[in-house]
Amino acid sequence: MAHSAHANRCRTTAAALTAAGLMALGLGTPGASAAEQPRIDLKVLVVDNGDSPVQAITAQLESTGIPYTTVDLTDANRPTITQAFLSDTVNGTPRAKYQGVVLPNEAPFGAGSAEQTALEAYERTYGIPQVDAYTWAHPEVGLDYTSQGGWAGTLDGRDASVTAAGKAGPFGYLDGAFTFENNDTSVQEAYGFAAKPREGFTSYVDLPVPAGEGNGSLLGEYAHDGRRELVVTFAYNQHQEQFRVLARGIVEWLTQGVHLGRSRNYFAVHVDDVFAPDSRWDTERNCTPGDFDCVGGDGEGTTPIRMTAADAQYATQWQREHGFTLDMVYNAGSGEEWKSENGGTDPLADRLLADKDEYRWINHTYTHPYLGCVQDTTTVPWSCAKNADGSTRYMSRADISAEIADNHDWALAHGVPVDRSELVTGEHSGLRTTPQQPDDNPNLAGALADNGIQWIASDNSREPGQRAVGGALTVPRHPMNVYYNVGTEAEMADEYNWIYTSAADGGSGVCESDPSSTCLDEPLDAVTGYDEYIVPREARTALSHVVGNDPRPHYAHQSNLAEDRTLYPVMERVLADYAALFAGNTPVENLAQRAIGTELQRRAAWRTALQNGQVTAYRIGTTVTVTAPSGTQIPVTAPEGTQKQLLIGTTTFGTPYAGARSAWTTPAALQTALTLKLP
DSSP states (O other): OOHHHHHHHHHHHHHHHHHHTTTTTTTTOOTTGGSSSEEEEEOEEEEEEOHHHHHHHHHHHHHHTTTTEEEETTTTTOOOOOOHHHHHHHHEEEEEEEEEEEEESSSSTTOOOOOHHHHHHHHHHHTEEEEEEEEOOOOTTOOOOTTTOOEEEEEEEEEEOOOOOHHHHHTTHHHHHHHOOSSSSTTTOEEEBBBHHHHEEEEEEEOTTTTTTSSSEEEEEETTTTEEEEEEOOOOOTTTEEEEEHHHHHHHHHHOOEEEEOOEEEBBBEEEEETSOOOOOBBBTTTTTTSSSSSTOOOOTOOBBBBHHHHHHHHHHHHHTTTTOOOOEEEEHHHHHHHHTTTTHHHHHHHHTTTTGGSSSEEOOOOOOOSSOOOOSSSSSOEEEEOOTTBBBOOHHHHHHHHHHHHHHHHHHOOOOOOEEEOOOOGGGGGGGGTTBOHHHHHHHHHHHHHHEEEEEEEETTTOOOOEEEEEEEEEEEEOOSOTEEEEEHHHHHHHHHHOOOOGGSOOOOOHHTTTOOOSSSOTTTTIIIIIIIIHHHHHHHHEHHHTTTTEEEEEGGGGSSOOTTTHHHHHHHHHHHHBBOOSOOOOBBOHHHHHHHHHHHHHHHHHHTTTTTOOOEEEEEEEOOOOOOTOOOOEEEEEEEEEEEESSSSEEEEETEEEEEEEEEEOTTTTEEEEEOO
């Protein structure tokens, strides 16, 4: 009898939702009491067959911070999809355990099968949306066959556009047009079906039908039989730009705009070695004079690369024109040495100090020494010097601390606005460097504490995860493939050729022996290679981080703002490509190192809380309730108009981004749960 009553109650609830036409919003029926509304848990069900489209959406859920449960279709011991698996009753209230469902296609369990039938009944009952991660065009998903005025084929390099319905709906954060990647003309990178919609189908992304008439849908919503499906008819993986651009909208549609987690687009660029000169690549020796591994090149007689006052003035003007702030990572002592060796004046420093409030500044140590083990350079590669007892000889805590403190004190004396808690060590030294120094300098953590350092930069290519160094946390940085030891585009192309061409083509041949590298088909032209090949590739890589909810900063060097000013074309390409893709309501977030570190720290704590089952989140009607461990910052995204419940009254929730509102937040004062009121 209890089971029958539950089933009747669910049917009654579904009828009310359907009659009100509010399943698309999932916000309940106006005027209905809370007791009549089902509880919808804020978690997603992912049915995974191992294909890249499902894994791409899963990666987006993970990155955003949305909890999900995966059912692996390849696992013989997986749970069976039944009514009990999908729903139950909590304190007399019907509960839907999942707010959205991701499937590899429209019917992975088989049309008419018990599991497929249970899933479809669940979606009807509770108004749960379903994403078909990748399927072909056919009437069962609301589309004509491609033979009926559509098209199927390779999408590489083709232009697609977000429709008016897409802009008015879940893809309102996009400007409208985007192009499918075509990184290698010899490889098919994307395949899809562009088809004409049938009744009940609303296209969100269209493609002009090649050699045909009108447009065909690549992504759209199919409303039928009391259910809603987001139908994707092109293949993709989580790294492709076309997916990265659409991923936010797919997730917002899936969660009906109400979910745990938040996602924004970040871009920050650190400029290392400011005030210091950088060594110059020797195009004859194919190495950098002054480096211990540059045979026959001691650096004597070479001209180092250093910004001029005109370069500094250009940097200030560039920032103003592009609405973007650079992080100047400075070595004041190196600048003072240069000044004393050049007549006691330094027009560069004068110009940068005159414009000091235009930039963010980060301590890079006073003279840029290596802060790890003492380097023995009598061999190539170098090794760590040893004490008499065989232990590793390290730079002392006092010496490290003095390098940090002297640089900070110089900034204070010159009125430079620097955050004491932030540090970038030279070459990320002091931190472990394999294979020579597998552990951090044991004196580093103490020196950081001596100077109040909370955020120390690390190299993302070596350590992509945030970790503790004593009481500080690392902030991994993406190295930009714009080399520190080049001042001109020709030098950049020459060094790039040395690294990425075969020995037969005059290169080092490293690209042939390194399994993680690929050789160029032929050497780059010294005049055009940088602008035509390197810039687009590096900008594409950086943009993939920007649109991938990755807050970690990028870094280059002051040499890249000097002479040919090689860094600007890359940054300009990133910003221009971004502006062409995204609407004004989705600006790039340009964060300081402390804010980036805090974001990474909060994400880690949130992942831990989810993994430990310490988060409960659901909505009943227009009320969202979230509980988490005390003190945990909770990431939430909700529609415009959402209010946060206080002990008395409400306040506006979050900050606007991409047409929604989101925030890291905690329960209001004297409350144990976070409560939001949806509009």
